[in-house]
Amino acid sequence: MKLGRGSSLGIFAEMPDAATATSTDGSAEAALAFLTEMSPDLRGAAILDDDGAVLAASGEDEGWGEAARALLAAADAADPEPAEQIHVGNESGEVFALRHEGLAAVAVTERFALASLILFDMRQALRDLAIARGGES
Amino acid sequence: MPPKPHRVLLDRVSGYADEAAAYMRRRKIARRPFARLYYANGRATDHDIDSKDGIALFDAADRLVEVAGKPRRRRP
Numbered sequence: 001m002k003l004g005r006g007s008s009l010g011i012f013a014e015m016p017d018a019a020t021a022t023s024t025d026g027s028a029e030a031a032l033a034f035l036t037e038m039s040p041d042l043r044g045a046a047i048l049d050d051d052g053a054v055l056a057a058s059g060e061d062e063g064w065g066e067a068a069r070a071l072l073a074a075a076d077a078a079d080p081e082p083a084e085q086i087h088v089g090n091e092s093g094e095v096f097a098l099r100h101e102g103l104a105a106v107a108v109t110e111r112f113a114l115a116s117l118i119l120f121d122m123r124q125a126l127r128d129l130a131i132a133r134g135g136e137s
Numbered sequence: 138m139p140p141k142p143h144r145v146l147l148d149r150v151s152g153y154a155d156e157a158a159a160y161m162r163r164r165k166i167a168r169r170p171f172a173r174l175y176y177a178n179g180r181a182t183d184h185d186i187d188s189k190d191g192i193a194l195f196d197a198a199d200r201l202v203e204v205a206g207k208p209r210r211r212r213p
Binding site: 043044058059060063064066067068070071073074075077078079081082083084085086087088089090091092093095106108111112 | 167168170171172173174175176177178180182184190193194195196197198199200201202203204205206207
């Protein structure tokens, strides 16, 4: 089968490698940029470390840090076991939080965003970041 | 025998009304606020907006939505 501009498979043949790349830069900013680029429904996100310190955030670090720590604390208070994923939805948007290997990502999206895709992207971003951080130490 | 013309019209109006009612019912369910926690072993818990844990979760989520700011403009 011929792959080229004329065929429908040409779309994939001409896709640059960067479009399928992951956030392997290693920095939290790169992971956040990856997340923002991958999710059009995303309104903002932050990545926190084990101590709750903000590694990267869409806007003001302090606002994100305080609110994200409050969400994680509220989830921890609800059950003796720490929650791996948090998903809260209300009229104004949806909030996702995900923990992975001592890192946490918190994201705010539009209402009715595809939860599985958002969480997949968040997990991918955190996984890459955790690998990069593990390599550094 | 074909139905009387006014019967056809009434059936059609009543069909649209049923569709609208079903749409509103689905919309109401979909727009209901929720808070769900998922654990490593696959367990999930749902927290009501009126429960103690639910209130804390919704408060924290509201603060995050506030920090995130207004929705981004959709791509044309």
